[in-house]
Amino acid sequence: MRYTVDDLLTLMAVLRDPQQGCPWDLRQHWDSIVPHTLEEAYEVADAIERRAFDELPAELGDLLFQVVYYARFGEEEGRFDFADVVHTLTAKMLNRHPHVFPDGTLASRRPPGVAPKALEQRDVKQSWEALKASERELRAQAPVSALDDVPRALPALSRAAKLGKRAANAGWDCADTREVLAGLRAALDDVENALAADSDRAGERAGEAIGELLFAATGLARRLKVDPEQALRAANTRFESRFRHVEPRLKDRGQHMPQASADTQAPPRR
Structure with missing residues (x-):
């Protein structure tokens, strides 16, 4: 049955x-x-x-x-x-x-x-x-925005990609990929400047700049027709694999993770 x-x-x-x-x-x-x-x-x-x-x-x-x-x-x-x-x-x-x-x-x-x-x-x-x-x-009962009904419950990375796509479809987009890359570099510069500033709000400003950096990265992913959520999930899997490769060797040597560089101990990326 x-x-x-x-x-x-x-x-x-x-x-x-x-x-x-x-x-x-x-x-x-x-x-x-x-x-x-x-x-x-x-x-x-x-x-x-x-x-x-x-x-x-x-x-x-x-x-x-x-x-x-x-x-x-x-x-x-x-x-x-x-x-x-x-x-x-x-x-x-x-x-x-x-x-x-x-x-x-x-x-x-x-x-x-x-x-x-x-x-x-x-x-x-x-x-x-x-x-x-x-x-x-x-x-809608009120004036319609292109960003209406993008669910707030979406993971932040997925929602950023969707917001960027809606805005691009409405005509608000960078001229080309080089402009997107320039925006990424500018956001990274903002992070460095915030950390270098002698201010009580340095951490807060760096956090805002990191948010802009992540948002700009979703714009680059859209340009390259890459799903940023899937790309990050794949990166998580690769990182997990590298970490698991290093972890037993460090434990065998009695070495704690902070004492070693995972980058130097991990197998080369493929």
């Missing part, structure tokens, strides 16, 4: 039943589930990065369970249910893919052999961004 989405929704309804449900699940609310949602999303990403595809169905299931949780909260409060989530998502995707569903219906298709210009990757991307901007305008 294989369970279905309907079985999953029934399971959640029972877990949240005031008389027969699980005490832990009954205590949960909108805000308490958010950390679990973020954690599950990262576990999906981790499984993919490790190519642990045998683990992926379970990890994706855990992420789906978060969606079912929110849908249950919405249903209990009379706001929406899981069917509304599915309907809204499908309608939005149909609207965003006119090059695939020309009539805006699931049954519509473009004529066989027709490959419209909109199918070119750049045009599809521009159309996608324009449709999302239009959706933001429909949702």
